[in-house]
Amino acid sequence: MEKQLKxxxxxxxxxxxxxxxxxxxxxxLQGLNDVEIKEKVLIENIxxxxxxxxxxxxxxxxxxRLAVLDAxxxxxMTNGDVETSKVIVLYAILKTxxxxxxxxxxxxxxxxxxxxMVITDRDFYTYFESKRQQSKSVAKWVDYTFYKLQQVYxxxxxxxxxxxxxxxxxxxxxxxxxxxxxxxxxxxxxxxFIHAMIGGE
Numbered sequence: 001m002e003k004q005l006k007x008x009x010x011x012x013x014x015x016x017x018x019x020x021x022x023x024x025x026x027x028x029l030q031g032l033n034d035v036e037i038k039e040k041v042l043i044e045n046i047x048x049x050x051x052x053x054x055x056x057x058x059x060x061x062x063x064x065r066l067a068v069l070d071a072x073x074x075x076x077m078t079n080g081d082v083e084t085s086k087v088i089v090l091y092a093i094l095k096t097x098x099x100x101x102x103x104x105x106x107x108x109x110x111x112x113x114x115x116x117m118v119i120t121d122r123d124f125y126t127y128f129e130s131k132r133q134q135s136k137s138v139a140k141w142v143d144y145t146f147y148k149l150q151q152v153y154x155x156x157x158x159x160x161x162x163x164x165x166x167x168x169x170x171x172x173x174x175x176x177x178x179x180x181x182x183x184x185x186x187x188x189x190x191x192x193f194i195h196a197m198i199g200g201e
Contacts (some may be wrong), residue, residue, distance in 0.1 A: 005098035012148040065092040075127040090160045104196035112199025
């Protein structure tokens with residue numbers, strides 16, 4: 001899946017959106033389509049955002065993420081335990097953002113696998129430098145883009161419960177995921193996304 005996606009830096013203005021994602025997932029489960037949901041976001045301001053352009057941007061981002069989830073995962077996200085719910089939102093982001101998935105798969109997963117439970121600024125720098133070498137499009141990005149990406153990655157991991165603190169040497173945490181959800185994602189052929197979040201081969 002990730003090979004079909006282009007490297008993008010748009011996540012820097014479109015972070016975790018946990019509560020917002022749950023809200024829109026509930027509307028999908030009620031039978032509303034994308035057009036009706038966007039209308040609710042714009043007219044009723046259910047996401048409580050001031051700018052019209054930002055309402056559209058956030059709604060589009062979340063709906064793209066939710067499009068990779070089936071009804072089972074949406075129900076577990078909206079009604080399940082908080083830790084699993086947060087991980088499902090993270091899974092949707094990983095499925096739709098190649099650069100972030102590769103960070104999780106190449107850096108975060110390795111840390112967990114080798115029990116090095118801290119991520120430093122140096123880890124981010126090394127990762128982004130390697131992507132600059134591998135991709136002509138990433139090589140064109142300015143330094144500020146990588147600074148913002150690092151900030152957003154940290155924020156997402158912290159809010160998703162996979163990082164204990166946002167400053168200094170950031171301590172990592174392994175999420176506890178409902179076994180039914182793990183089995184379901186594995187059966188979908190998406191085992192690599194589970195490994196990216198909890199480590200292992």
